[in-house]
Amino acid sequence: MSRETWDLLRRIANERNISIEILEDALQAALVSASKKMLDPEMEVARAAIDPKTGEYRVYAQKVVVPEVANESREISLPEARLYNHEAKYEDIIEIDVTPNDFGRIAAQNAKQVITQRIREAEREMVFERYSNRIGELVTGTVQQYERGSVILEIGFAEALLPFEEQAKGERFHYGDRLRAVILRVNQTSREAQVVVSRKTPELVKKLFEQEVSEVRDGTVVIKAIAREPGKRSKIAVMSTNLDVDPVGACVGMKGSRVQMVVQELKGERIDIIPYWLR
Structure with missing residues (x-):
């Protein structure tokens, strides 16, 4: 040698x-x-x-x-x-x-x-160890290819599969597009470890608001419930742990700037934000 x-x-x-x-x-x-x-x-x-x-x-x-x-x-x-x-x-x-x-x-x-x-x-062991404890987390990926209706994303140290059934209705992607999704699971076989992500889960809406709204991220504003029709509309109920903070206003942002960032990521999906009332 x-x-x-x-x-x-x-x-x-x-x-x-x-x-x-x-x-x-x-x-x-x-x-x-x-x-x-x-x-x-x-x-x-x-x-x-x-x-x-x-x-x-x-x-x-x-x-x-x-x-x-x-x-x-x-x-x-x-x-x-x-x-x-x-x-x-x-x-x-x-x-x-x-x-x-x-x-x-x-x-x-x-x-x-x-x-x-x-x-x-x-590589299989590395992918499994790196991502198996990140179920439910938000990841950003770049579209690499289509495969029988599913989308293959590059998410850093691995590729992720966005299955057709985990895509929101009407979504269209192109090579090189950057998008965010939630890790659903990591499948491990004798050949590979495959990260599976979703853009259909209501958890995606929650994670996007956590990323865009500092008050949600630090726990001042809490998302109590989410109802979602993927690709069409979502309704979220929010409450504040601080009487001086308007939870709806915090999520909407100045001139709608914060909610529009979420809408943009969800390809125009309508977002309704309402206050959560304790009964």
């Missing part, structure tokens, strides 16, 4: 936001696996070591020190063991360099397969 290949591995880790240690472990596992195809099947191949400066690699097997060698694949005599470790004694485990000759081609093929698989696994 050349230094250039090692540098490429580091670039992949940076571009995919994956820990280089994960890819190093995958590469070492690939080298061990490849070496087993070329060595005595009885040999206990323990590990592979890679020099990060040169990109050179070696494969090591473990042998036990015995008085009389009966199985050369797993055992080593004391005199030979002391060539590797001058303090070796019987029953010690000694690591022996068993790197096969002409190992490069097979190792490279095996490494490519294992690393590709590990990258997919690492």
